[in-house]
Amino acid sequence: MTGTEKSWREGGTLAIIPTPDPTPEEAIIRFENVGKTYERRGQKPVEALKDIQLSIRRGEIFGVIGYSGAGKSTLIRMINLLERPTRGRVLVDGVDLATLSPEALRKKRMKIGMIFQHFNLLWSRTVFENVRFPLELAGWPKDKAARRVRELLAIVGLTHRIDAYPAQLSGGEKQRVGIARALANEPDILLSDEATSALDPKTTDDILALLESINRRFGITIVLITHEMRVVEKICDRVAVLDGGVIREMGTVAEVFGRPRSAIARKFVAEALSEAATGEAAPPDGVDDAHAGGASEAIAAKTLRLVFIGEVAEQPIIQRLIRSHDVEVNIIRGEIKRLKRTPFGTLTVRLRGREEALDSARDFLLGAGVIVEELARGDARADQTR
């Protein structure tokens, strides 16, 4: 599969340049035809993952998005072999963990940190002792471990809570402890299992910012699974959309969510947009189709949803449309978001004009690289009555 990589062009404008998947040398994690079937006695076998092909580039933040039951939890657990593939193999730095001795597997796991939705801290240990736990397992001498723990707590900003017990911490603080613990043995990879799903939106943003800065500072590859679009668009470089144990789509975030091809990706985009658009204004009265039809037989109206990504979002396309076409443009709602580094705009407009003008306006938009989706009349009515 071919992806596209967004990058800064000289002068600061955005460009989308096509790049292939990571080459074998670039990849830190590779899934080769991986499948997993759960067999339970007296029950039908359940195929959790089917034929997964995936390459994760060293140093990137890779997201796997899917609803519960999509298989993402199984997928992420194969990277540190908490789940064993029943078919295919998973390579981490070229090594198939399933072939390692228990002792070698232990050593390898120490280099793969993991954080969890429910934090999974030890209640009986203080913050300090929780973060020291992986260092005890790795056999660090006490004084050296204590120094490392203080260093880690400084990274996650929890130095002042060093002697607290997990029960005394907020959700965000607990996850910071989880992150410090996961980083203790200086891992190359950090796995994040719905790490922000139990947190409120503000805390989620803080934790995501922390993960992003860890990715930048230490070059740690982050693989995260989530069911929340906002998590993916905030920090991920690339994303795979998982549904029914199959990767339906994969590529850069801008590409996958700017031009969603699969039904499931469209659903995630629609959810994210409607979430962001709560409190949107209803279109003004008198612009409905009946009114337009009454004024003149030749005048028609269309409601379009326009999606602008990357470079396209920075051009005055609507202005050009109005200048070059004899149509009225009525903006019903609009918003601009920023995926990690790419602007991403959505505009719902009502166009009025003669049929030919409308058709040519539509072609113009498509030609300019805008993704155009015509909303059915039912959708438009629903918009008004909302």
Next chain:
Amino acid sequence: MTFDNVVHNFDRIVQATIESIYMVFFSLFFAVLIGVPLGVLLIITGPGHLWPKRWLHEALGMVVNIFRSVPYIVLILWTIPVSRALIGTSYGTNAAIISLVAGSSPFFARLAESAMREVGRGVIEAAQAMGARTIDIIWKVLLPESFPGIISGITVTAVALVSYSAMAGLVAGGGLGAMAWNDGYNSFKNDILFVATVLLIIIVQVIQWIGDRLVRRVDKR
């Protein structure tokens, strides 16, 4: 009611109290020594746990259930030959301890098992992801995380041992139970029966008080 008999037999009552405490303490010690590893085995050999071993899990469960379903008074009789073999006599507080351990270890093992069942799968998974061995998980996760539950299990077992020890003493000789029965009830000295009962109640109260305080101190949830 006068307490003349109590006053006359004061030394023997003190002696019996010490014997009761001695029986409870040492049987509790051995019950914990046997029950904790047994509880750990019951937990980790269970399906989907650290060391799933179906047959071992079921065999251990069956042994524990057998011991728990035999009435204690019958268990005392069954352990008589064992005491003879181990300590050369079936009489005295040490012989009583053998039957008490046989009766309370499986009971305590179940309590320890259910305390450890409270330790979430997620925490165990996190430890595995960090490269912990099974033995690390037992020592650093399962036992410390279930420590409050284990302490309250020890308290419950100690209280049960007070009443069992009264019965054991009756058969094997020694303690407040034997005193209440032989010197009290059978000798028509109701004041001794009464005082022995009150002393047993006080022992139970003290055990419960210590246990509750300890649980509160170690429970960080």
